[in-house]
Amino acid sequence: MATVTTAAPRIGVPGALKHPVLRKLLLLALAAAILVPLANARWASGSWPAALTVDFSDQLTKASVWIIDNRDSHPLFVYFFGHISNAVVLSVRAVYLVLLAAGWAGVTAAASLVAWRVAGWRLAAGTGVALLACGFLGMWIPTMQTLALMVVAVLASVVVGALLGLAAGLSDRMDKILRPVLDTMQVLPAYAYLLPVVLVFGMGVPAAVLATVVYAAPPMARLTALGLRGADKEVLEAVESLGATARQRLLTARIPLASHELLLGLNQTIMMALSMAVIASVIGAGGLGDRVYQALSTVDVGAALAAGVPIVLLAVVLDRVTGAAGEGLGEEPRPNGRARWLFALAAAVAVAVTGRLVGRLDWPEAWTLNIAEPVNRAVDWMTDHLYSGVPVIGGTADWAAHFTTWVLDPVRDTLQWLPWWSLLLIVAALAWLIGTWRTALTAVLAMAAIGVLGVWTPALDTLSQVLAAVAVTLVLGFATGIAAARSDRVERLLRPVLDVFQTMPQFVYLIPVVALFGVGRAPAVAAAVVYALPAVVRITTQGLRQVDPAALESARSLGATPAQQLRQVQLPLARPALLLAVNQGVVLVLAVVIIGGLVGGGALGYDVVAGLAQGDLATGLVAGVAIVCLGLMLDRVTQPTERRAKKGA
Amino acid sequence: MSTTPTAPGTATAPGTATAPGTATTPRAAGTPGATDTPVFSVDGLWKVFGPKAHRVPADPELAGLTSAELRARTGCTAAVQDVSFDVRKGEVFVVMGLSGSGKSTLVRCLTRLIEPTAGTIAIDGEDVRAMDKTRLRELRRHRAAMVFQHFGLLPHRTVLDNVAYGLEIQGVGRAERRERAAQVVAKVGLEGMEHRRPGQLSGGQRQRVGLARALAVDPEVLLFDEPFSALDPLIRRDMQEEVVRLHREEGRTMVFITHDLSEALKLGDRIALMRDGRVVQLGTPEEIVGSPADDYVREFVRDVPREQVMTVRTAMRAASADESGDGPAVAPDATVSEAIEAVARTGAPARVMEGGRCLGVVDHERLLGVVAGTEHHDPGGAEHGVVAGAGKRKEVA
Secondary structure: OOOOOOOOOOOOHHHHHOOHHHHHHHHHHHHHHHHHHHHHHHOOOOOOOHHHOOOOHHHHHHHHHHHHHHOOOOHHHHHHHHHHHHHHHHHHHHHHHHHHHHHHHHHHHHHHHHHHHHHOHHHHHHHHHHHHHHHHOOOHHHHHHHHHHHHHHHHHHHHHHHHHHHHHHHOHHHHHHHHHHHHHHHHOOHHHHHHHHHHHHOOOHHHHHHHHHHHHHHHHHHHHHHHHHOOOHHHHHHHHHOOOOHHHHHHHHHHHHOHHHHHHHHHHHHHHHHHHHHHHHHHOOOHHHHHHHHHHHOOOHHHHHHHHHHHHHHHHHHHHHHHHHHHHHHOOOOOOHHHHHHHHHHHHHHHHHHHHHHOOOOOOHHHOOOOHHHHHHHHHHHHHHOOOOOOOOOOHHHHHHHHHHHHHHHHHHHHHHOOHHHHHHHHHHHHHHHOOHHHHHHHHHHHHHHHHOOOHHHHHHHHHHHHHHHHHHHHHHHHHHHHHHHOHHHHHHHHHHHHHHHHOOHHHHHHHHHHHHOOOHHHHHHHHHHHHHHHHHHHHHHHHHOOOHHHHHHHHHOOOOHHHHHHHHHHHHOHHHHHHHHHHHHHHHHHHHHHHHHHOOOHHHHHHHHHHHOOOHHHHHHHHHHHHHHHHHHHHHHOOOOOOOOOOO | OOOOOOOOOOOOOOHHHHOOOOOOOOOOOOOOOOOOOEEEEEEEEEEEEOOOOOHHHHOHHHHOOOHHHHHHHHOOEEEEEEEEEEEEOOOEEEEEEOOOOOHHHHHHHHOOOOOOOEEEEEEOOEEOOOOOHHHHHHHHHHHEEEEOOOOOOOOOOOHHHHHOHHHHHHOOOHHHHHHHHHHHHHHOOOOOOOOOOHHHOOHHHHHHHHHHHHHHOOOOEEEEEOOOOOOOHHHHHHHHHHHHHHHHHHOOEEEEEEOOHHHHHHHOOEEEEEEOOEEEEEEOHHHHHHOOOOHHHHHHOOOOOHHHOOEHHHHOEOOOOOOOOOOOEEOOOOEHHHHHHHHHHHOOOEEEEEOOEEEEEEOHHHHHHHHHOOOOOOOOOOOOOOOOOOOOOOOOO
16 A cells, blocks of 8 residues: 555556545546546537526526515515514614613623623723724714624524524434534525525615524534533433433533533624624625725725724624633632622613713714724825835735736636536545545535536636635645744734634725725735634644644654654644645635625626625526535535534634 | 342352352341342343344344354344343442443443343332333432442532432422532532532542432432542542442442452452453352452452452361360451461461351461462361351451
8 A cells, every 4th residue: 555656557456446545536537538528529618518507597587576576465575574574673773772772881881891790800891992992983873783783683693593503402313404504504605695685685684684693593503502412421321310301401411511612602603693794784784884885885995994993893892702701601600790790780770871861872973083084095105105116025006916917817717718527527526535425426516506507707716716815825824823833932922813813704804905905806815815814824723733742752752853743743643624724714715705796806706796786686696606506615625524523613 | 141040138159159168148247238138130131232232132042142243243232241130238239340341331221321122120129121211210310329430520510519419300499409418518528619610629529529419319229330440549549448438337239330350359249240241250259259250250360469358267177176275366257368467476377266156267378378379169167168258348458
């Protein structure tokens, strides 16, 4: 088995056949040798053959027209979707009114006091400052709109997710059904969820909330199921040995044992909900996301930043407070906890009432700080001085242009020049090498579906951006990850940066890249790289650091140099983590490349936005489905088998 | 069939263990609560994992195979194969074997935490396998409580609430269960730690909590599944002594699973030695060490300090007329090592005295024979055939 790398056909072919990789490749080559000439003879074309596409736009247009016509009359809408829609609107409205009635002082006080009880005074102060900052930026009302939408969406997601998770955690059959669905939903870009809900509910708050729930419930469900299933077997056995009923077992053992996962699920659900609530501005969510969206569409970086900063602040505060709640779980309960909660409640009410009596419910105009103008001036200055013509290093716009002409264009052109069947073959080979024939089949079918839908060319454009961004991400991410794994100081410096970057919603990343690079495909790629980098760095670092110290020590004792240790021990042993990093990198990059359609990324992402903006749901839906297929294909091609269980990050 | 079911009140002495000199007697006095009713009576018990497990015990041909052959033939794993024994009231019954010998599966079958494949289990004469859910729950709640190797504590509860958990399951009110739990916590020596979480305790303390939780429901029998394997040697000894103490104070029946021979010898009134799912020998520690049933057992007990396990009752010979008059006196349950000390001190053979009567004597020759493992079981002693010691407490290191 030592020389299987030599591909030359030798007498010992049966021996070589024993190697699974070679066997798979040979089989595939055999299948290709038969199928390709056939396919090539019938549909000889570089791009996806027109004969193999099916035009769904007529049916989709008809369907969407039918839905629009019947939205107020058909019983399905009147008695089912109508009620859902009304309930969502009413509850969001109610929460919004409560927030407004509490006034800025009341909301800030209540949030800080909750943070104090849950996470200590430091985070309480941070929460207060963050909320006040939202006010100072003149974003109090949009912040409250986003918050109201979030509260409703998170509550619904948690209920839905916990119920699904309970089902999957307790029943093996449900787990078998739900797990692949939830896993797949987790890898799909947020954009894919927008169109279907718009089709049913139309643009507006209900659609935004439901899209958010669909996007944010899966992590809750997955982690609930994971927690219930991961419970210490011996504890459950002990509980059973004492004669507990099934109900007692669930309530006194399984759920409490899963509480860490449940809180982690809550944390993730909140973060995903925030991310989606911001993105959902393109389907009428309003609030902070809408401000960013409007500003970006006019390339008003200052205004986008003014709305983007509150989003980041909200994200960081929500993440830290829920995270701290999860960590504080196992500790001893402090004395008179109930009294302190009561005190917190009373204080919050007192502040709110005072605010009301003083008549200071709305954020005072005089206290706002207009950062849009100075920021725009700075951006203008950058445009003038940094975009191009900087001696020696060139300018940011030059870099973007170079990246587009030297990297993006060649990759895209190569992909589009390659015969369609060869792409399918490459996909099949990659997926099969890393997984089973099922994985390969799913990947190939997903890729073929893109062609059938008639969006082969734009999909390859998107794919080229993804590939370029993933390559950059992996090079930077692995290098940084290795550095952080080798030096504690680098890791200490990186950690807070990664923490912040990982909590920010995808949408926010578009703001700085537009400021730096203008619009186009290169900024979309840059945003994707920045978004995916933290996860890749983190997984790489963790993977390298978790390498068995004994193996490393034995290598050192044999006199291996640091480079040898890295190449021969750490990297091979950290292989699973590195593969996971690749997979996560691809998934995250795709999500942002799609959103990059908003800033000139074009391709599939643009089709979705354009479809929404022009009311041409057919185009948008087709693009949405293609995004799903692309996501599925990319995930399968990079996903090692038997990894499914671990994707909490 | 390595063991044969026997009537209650007789030791199940299989195979070669039924040699002359190892006949059975009622339990020696001194063990509290020893009576003739078996608490657990297990007969022909099988647990087979794998596809169509039920056919294995039913088919005499399959049932006769060894584990490896069975796995090759059917893909099934027989964890417990045709095991029979009685656990008498008030005794410490040790099931001992290496990992994979099926002992943990066996103890779980007793309360059907693992459903047995074939055979019968009776608790106080009641058929456990015939019990419905409610009755079984009743059994687990009140009659048999288990202590686990990795403690199985609920990490989110305090020590007190963990101990009270069994009572909570039974529906005992909060105040009462806490009061009862507090008493048990004190009994296992955890006073002052009632409000800690398991995560803040050491391994030994955690197992004390596990023990207390089992004791709190006041069960008829305590089941231990390798309770001290995960503990450091010193702490293990503490815990073993704790169990000895509890048994002496309360006389509760115990079934104790272990892979540690010295633990088995120290705690067990009787030991069932398991290998590959079968019981290869069942007897008192002295029988196991003194007359191993086969080469496996002999290999197993080879390094045991025999003088600390064997009693002078086994080692003695009939006393000549002049010997029965003087010399140091030792009890029949005394270990050979104690007799050696007495003989070495006085230089004369020691008399084995029971109730003022001289049963026999042990001299240098006899004692050295035990230590060297060359003693022979000639019926030299007047009452040599009587082996007691089932209920003795030995001080083995």
